[in-house]
Amino acid sequence: MISLFEPIITPLREPFFIKALIGGSMVAVVCGVVGCLVILRRMAFLGDALSHAMIAGVVGGYLFMKLLFGIEAYAPAMLVGSLIAAVLTVFLIGFVSRLSRIKEDTSIGIMYTGVFAAGVVMVSIFRNYVHIDLMHFIMGDVLGMADVDLWASAFIAALVLSVILLFFRYFQLASFDPIMAASIGMPIVMIDYVLTTCVSLVVVSAVSMVGVILVVGLLITPAATAYLLSDRLDHMMILSSFFGVTSIIGGLYLCFHLDSSGGGAIMLFCTFQFLLVLFVAPRYGLLVRWIKLRRIIPQQLAEDIIGTVARYSPISQAKIRKLLPEHVKIQRGIKALIFEGYLCMSDSGLTLTPEGQKEAQRIIRSHRLWEAYLQHVGTPSEEIHPKAHSLEHMHDPSAVEYIDDILGHPVQDPHGQEIPEDPSCREPGAIVLLSQLRSGRKVKIVKAPKSGKGSELQPGEIILTGNRQNGGKIWVVEKHSGQLIKLDHHAADAVIVECI
Amino acid sequence: MTINDSAEPAAIEVENLTVSYGPKPALLDVSLTIEKGLLVGVIGPNGAGKSTLIKAILGFVKRDVGVVRIQGIPAEKAKGLVAYVPQRGTVDWDFPVCVKEVAMMGRYGHIPWYRNPGKKDWEMVNEALEMVRMTEFSNRQIGQLSGGQQQRVFMARALAQSSEILLLDEPFAGVDAATERAILDVLDRARSSGRTLVVVHHDLTTAAEYFDRLILIKQRLFAYGKPEAVLDENLLSEVYEGRLRVFSNINKTQLYR
Numbered sequence A: 001m002i003s004l005f006e007p008i009i010t011p012l013r014e015p016f017f018i019k020a021l022i023g024g025s026m027v028a029v030v031c032g033v034v035g036c037l038v039i040l041r042r043m044a045f046l047g048d049a050l051s052h053a054m055i056a057g058v059v060g061g062y063l064f065m066k067l068l069f070g071i072e073a074y075a076p077a078m079l080v081g082s083l084i085a086a087v088l089t090v091f092l093i094g095f096v097s098r099l100s101r102i103k104e105d106t107s108i109g110i111m112y113t114g115v116f117a118a119g120v121v122m123v124s125i126f127r128n129y130v131h132i133d134l135m136h137f138i139m140g141d142v143l144g145m146a147d148v149d150l151w152a153s154a155f156i157a158a159l160v161l162s163v164i165l166l167f168f169r170y171f172q173l174a175s176f177d178p179i180m181a182a183s184i185g186m187p188i189v190m191i192d193y194v195l196t197t198c199v200s201l202v203v204v205s206a207v208s209m210v211g212v213i214l215v216v217g218l219l220i221t222p223a224a225t226a227y228l229l230s231d232r233l234d235h236m237m238i239l240s241s242f243f244g245v246t247s248i249i250g251g252l253y254l255c256f257h258l259d260s261s262g263g264g265a266i267m268l269f270c271t272f273q274f275l276l277v278l279f280v281a282p283r284y285g286l287l288v289r290w291i292k293l294r295r296i297i298p299q300q301l302a303e304d305i306i307g308t309v310a311r312y313s314p315i316s317q318a319k320i321r322k323l324l325p326e327h328v329k330i331q332r333g334i335k336a337l338i339f340e341g342y343l344c345m346s347d348s349g350l351t352l353t354p355e356g357q358k359e360a361q362r363i364i365r366s367h368r369l370w371e372a373y374l375q376h377v378g379t380p381s382e383e384i385h386p387k388a389h390s391l392e393h394m395h396d397p398s399a400v401e402y403i404d405d406i407l408g409h410p411v412q413d414p415h416g417q418e419i420p421e422d423p424s425c426r427e428p429g430a431i432v433l434l435s436q437l438r439s440g441r442k443v444k445i446v447k448a449p450k451s452g453k454g455s456e457l458q459p460g461e462i463i464l465t466g467n468r469q470n471g472g473k474i475w476v477v478e479k480h481s482g483q484l485i486k487l488d489h490h491a492a493d494a495v496i497v498e499c500i
Numbered sequence B: 001m002t003i004n005d006s007a008e009p010a011a012i013e014v015e016n017l018t019v020s021y022g023p024k025p026a027l028l029d030v031s032l033t034i035e036k037g038l039l040v041g042v043i044g045p046n047g048a049g050k051s052t053l054i055k056a057i058l059g060f061v062k063r064d065v066g067v068v069r070i071q072g073i074p075a076e077k078a079k080g081l082v083a084y085v086p087q088r089g090t091v092d093w094d095f096p097v098c099v100k101e102v103a104m105m106g107r108y109g110h111i112p113w114y115r116n117p118g119k120k121d122w123e124m125v126n127e128a129l130e131m132v133r134m135t136e137f138s139n140r141q142i143g144q145l146s147g148g149q150q151q152r153v154f155m156a157r158a159l160a161q162s163s164e165i166l167l168l169d170e171p172f173a174g175v176d177a178a179t180e181r182a183i184l185d186v187l188d189r190a191r192s193s194g195r196t197l198v199v200v201h202h203d204l205t206t207a208a209e210y211f212d213r214l215i216l217i218k219q220r221l222f223a224y225g226k227p228e229a230v231l232d233e234n235l236l237s238e239v240y241e242g243r244l245r246v247f248s249n250i251n252k253t254q255l256y257r
Helices: A002-012 A015-040 A044-069 A075-099 A104-125 A134-139 A147-166 A168-176 A178-183 A188-227 A233-258 A262-280 A286-295 A299-312 A317-323 A330-339 A354-376 A381-391 A397-406 A489-494 B050-058 B099-105 B119-131 B147-160 B177-192 B204-210 B233-240 B245-256
Strands: A343-346 A349-352 A431-433 A442-447 A462-465 A475-478 A484-487 A496-499 B012-021 B024-034 B039-043 B065-070 B082-085 B165-169 B196-200 B213-218 B220-225
Touching: A002 A015, A002 A233, A015 A044, A015 A147, A015 A168, A015 A188, A015 A233, A044 A075, A044 A104, A044 A134, A044 A188, A075 A104, A075 A147, A075 A188, A134 A188, A147 A168, A147 A188, A168 A178, A168 A188, A168 A233, A168 B099, A178 A188, A178 B050, A178 B082, A188 A233, A188 A262, A233 A262, A262 A286, A299 A317, A299 A330, A299 A343, A299 A349, A299 A354, A317 A330, A317 A349, A330 A343, A349 A354, A354 A381, A354 A397, A475 A489, B012 B050, B024 B050, B024 B065, B024 B213, B039 B050, B039 B177, B039 B204, B050 B065, B050 B082, B050 B165, B050 B196, B050 B213, B082 B147, B099 B119, B099 B147, B119 B147, B119 B177, B147 B165, B147 B177, B177 B196, B177 B204, B213 B233, B220 B233
Parallel strands: B024 B220, B039 B196, B039 B213, B082 B165, B165 B196
Antiparallel strands: A343 A349, A431 A496, A442 A462, A442 A496, A462 A475, A475 A484, B012 B024, B012 B065, B213 B220
């Protein structure tokens, strides 16, 4: 058994490993919490910028103490210096993006590379005074953490965590809805500054471990991983911290056993962790999405099946397959439609339920109206049917109504087949235009023109609709007295009736 | 302008309000007084300053000239007296926050920073969710709701804020007819509980039916009053610049609905 746990226990005997584990976990927890706000507010690039810019501050702080007091590598001064550099960068970014037409992302890119470059140049000019290993900052050195780094990290972690936890509601609302936050008197500009300062602090404490290049990953990757798994900000922060710590642990073991770079191993582990969650996350994962997509029956398939069953009911599955050669998932489609209550399976074959019949009527109406419309706009007759077949799936009610209206509410399509009435004109109490009705309907007048055609009709009166005349262009209604009244399209549109 | 001190102050008073973004004013010399307990629609073409007016009443935009008073108190001191329902397009629907948490945000202005939401706050949140009929969804993440439900969550937040005045930016945009009815129902109930509501609205065909008063605005205030008076064809053609063909059908469309 001992040999099994040996790879886990051996590193724990090394003090530097323990130190890295403790320091790294502290930084990871606070990175995770702040990172959630960073990704929700789309500040990831800013985090990257701050980590680079702080190099200049480190050099500045180093030089300041060395030249004025002769103290070598005084850590607090380097820390303060890097904070000043970070704040200065934020200020410069805001200055450029607010006062010129340069957009914020460009402005971030310009300013942080500029400040970073200043740091690099300073290090090289003063290379005789400054004993800073640039590579140490760029790549980080998690296994070589000094005690002072550990203390600084602990202090920063405690400070930032307290601020975020105490003012959680402020950060939550200001990130989610700044206008509302301002309207109840929250100091949103102040909150922005506090958050940016927190990000700077966290970045500063993480750079000594994972390095300038990878620090933004430690900030956002665990947060993004948690984002895929949680629907509440507090849960997301907890999960994000957890993933941060697991990255540190996993990464450190990886680095110990492979003898690789510490920061690299941590971020590699962190990224794999993200990719794994990205695939298997129960709600927002790719796997689930893929399965869902496969399950969805395309609307077009569903409608084609219903239309086919309506025409040939009862019908067998094999026949449907023969009639719809262009579709592949027919069996699954039929199953889904039975499940949703549109079709039912009997001994003689598939038939429509009442719900299915309603749907079928809607599809047929849409199809035939589109056919009439295509003929109306001069489409060659051999193209009418296939075109209408695809257009029938565009059955937005207002679009169909519009076509119905410009065609003069036709009762027949170009092949002489009946166009069914709009199903909503059948519901008792529905208020519709007289022009939309077919013959043989008893309805109550709600509104009629005061003068001209149709003025013979009185509101409240019950009338009976008759067959259209003159190729469907003249509407005929019978008053209770037996008097027949003829209306053209315009007049029939002006009469509003209630279905009874 | 003199205010009768003995009378209850009007819900919202706007005096000579001018707001600009750059050289072009978004609002120019707007003055109006909205009495308590009314459901008021704000209409006008795109870019007419409808949202700016709402934000000015909220105290969220810088005023160049003018005064906004909420229940007699200058807007900059009246934080929290006005509740706001944002336009749906401006909300991040992927934000990890669930329905009851959004409603609880309405209480944030009443909870000091060192305290957690108390029992009374949760009661008010539940009451507000009940009023918009969203109780059963209280643990849902907001992105998993339909458009109308999302709108209602934000209305619950505004109600939980227990403000007398509610401002809504296009609550009817992009919802179906049934949802529109449901939202209108909530607005009606809020009004009958004595609240004042100001609603940015884009659909002229329903404006007369929905609101007690209409504000017709395009930079300047063109009219404020009863819908019959504001929906005057000449006035509308002046504001909408000849894009008026639509309006001659208003009556027909309205009845057909």
